[in-house]
Amino acid sequence: MHIDTVNAQSTTVHPHPRATPAGADYAFGDFALYPARKLLVRGETPVVLGGRAFDLLVALVARAGEVVGHHELVAAVWPHAVVEENGLRVHMSALRKALGEGPADQYVLTVPGRGYRFVKPVSASLAVSRTQAQGPRLGRLIGREAALEWLARGLAQARIATVTGAGGGGKSALALAYAAGHARRYPDGCRVVDFSAGQGPALAAIDSLRERQALLVLDNCEQALPLAAALAQRGAAASRLTVLATSRAPLGLHGEWEYRLPPLDLPAADAALDCRQALALSAIALFVERAEANSSRFALTPSSLPSVVKLCRALDGLPLALELAAARVEALGVEGLAARLDDILLLLTRSRRLAGPRHASLEAMLDAGHRLLDEPGRTLLRRLALFEGTFSRAAAERVCAFGTLGPAAVAPALAGLASASLLTAEREPGTTRYRLLHTTRRYARARLAASGEEALVARRVAQADY
Known part of the structure; x- marks a missing residue:
């Protein structure tokens, strides 16, 4: 965990003509800011400010005078989460409103294409100026x-x-x-x-x-x-x-x-849940929290719940997939996302400005796993795409062993896919059955279509008892 040291000589906090109020870490204008207490005070009056907007304020004030990039702010306020720029704008707007900002009295300046800068002079307490930065703050893990x-x-x-x-x-x-x-x-x-x-x-x-x-x-x-x-x-x-x-x-x-590590908890296919029961399941709780962070219009209601459940199940309870989906709620709505599951690999991408390389898209994540396979593994993965539900090793051999992939190569390729977490092995008394996650099967099916083998594999699957 890389730790960057910030000392009194290199700090970007500007000196302020008056002393910092007793106990406050930062002061600017009529405000005193107490990050550890989650408190912003104007004069003698506490300011009502949401948690995410408060975290944005702390991140900006600590680097007052500097341009803080969009990606840096998202990493500071939503660590280990996928949040798009519209979510950042929602909370930035709330922060500006709480500060009483106007055209003639700006606190936060938008720097087009780069980020935001806190422009008011800030004084920091001596304790803050001598503190070492402890690296990125870890966010709350849901369901782990x-x-x-x-x-x-x-x-x-x-x-x-x-x-x-x-x-x-x-x-x-x-x-x-x-x-x-x-x-x-x-x-x-x-x-x-x-x-x-x-x-x-x-x-x-x-x-x-x-x-x-x-x-x-x-x-x-x-x-x-x-x-x-x-x-x-x-x-x-x-x-x-x-x-x-x-x-x-x-x-x-x-x-x-x-x-x-298993996926997050999902409802059963036939479960009848109300919103409270659904939020007790970690996959739904994660999606709802991230969707609320990205969209001011999203709320989990009895009418939106079926689409949320459908989407979470289709994404296998994988945190990255859920967060990428939540980042698109503002643009497409949860009902729109659930209706377009066939295009889900194309839909679940982040804006280039905010995306880190590992969180750029669901397809990029699957591509990374696919590149690590040998040729028998890649061939078997795409040929397994038409199996619905679980299947046996014998069924995989009957359907997939043709051409360059011989029968003897199927068992070690299956084991390799399971070891690489591209295939789930479900052990039952006396046997092992295999299953592709929904997201992996969609990816594999696209590969199968591109290979020209889809019609042949479809005929073999139709004839197989699996």
């Missing part, structure tokens, strides 16, 4: 309480733990939440190496932590699995270092403790 408990138990016993699961399932967010919540267990701190950003820093991170009681998070290990496994083993050989990895596939190391 049990996963965090499992992870804590595993790391109490193992030197290497790996969180595995489908792409977009929230593995990185879980690992960072664990690191933030168990900081006292690692007095020498935490270091994160993200393999999606390249492999260069990995070896240096291991060597710098070898003699420390620290946590090393190896994130997105599927991007360089052999190197990640070698580094994890090297790190765990150090006497006091603990390694936590995230990957679509396990590292395959002796003594590795694996936790497979």
Whole structure:
């Protein structure tokens, strides 16, 4: 977790001609700001301000005079969430209204194409000016309480733990939440190496932590699995270092403790729920929270609930997919999204200005997993696209084994897809059945259509007993 130090010489907070009010961290105009108390006061009167607007104010005031980019503000206020620019504008408008801003008395200046700048002179308390920035604040994880408990138990016993699961399932967010919540267990701190950003820093991170009681998070290990496994083993050989990895596939190391992260909780296909019962399910709770952040018009009501349930089920309870969908609610409405599930891979993209590379689109996430497969795995994945529900290995062999993919290659390819979290293996007494997530099946079907094999595979599926 990269920590940037901010000292008194480099701070961007402007000096103010009067002293900061007692106890306040920042003062500007007639206002005093107390971030830890979630309090803004004008004169002697507290100002009513929503939580997201308050967080925007803190982020801007702490860097008064600087242009703070759209992406930086979203990362500060909605960490580990996908929020589009319209959601940012809604809360920025609420902030300006609460400050009583007018054309002749501006607090926040919009810098077209770049972001926002807090333009009033700000004074900071001495304590704030000497504080070190602790890196990005971690947001509330929804529906992952049990996963965090499992992870804590595993790391109490193992030197290497790996969180595995489908792409977009929230593995990185879980690992960072664990690191933030168990900081006292690692007095020498935490270091994160993200393999999606390249492999260069990995070896240096291991060597710098070898003699420390620290946590090393190896994130997105599927991007360089052999190197990640070698580094994890090297790190765990150090006497006091603990390694936590995230990957679509396990590292395959002796003594590795694996936790497979499931999707968020979804309602059953035939469940009859009211809004209160629906919000008790983590997939729906996440979607609703993010949709409300992105749209001033969205609300979960009895009339919108069926579309929300349909959408959440179609997106398999995957946090990234749900957040990308929530980001499109303002433009398309939840009913419009639910009606266009056939186009969902194209619809679920972020604006380029706000998108980080890992959150750019649902299709990009699936592309990343597809690139890691060998040719038998890619062939099998697209040929499995026409199976509805679960299927057996024998059915996969009957339907998919033709041409360049022989019968003997199907079983190892199935195992590879399951290991890479592109296929769900459901073990039943005496057998194992397999299933593609809805999102993966839509992706695979597009690949099948492009291959020219769709008509042949459709005939073989129609004749198969699966």
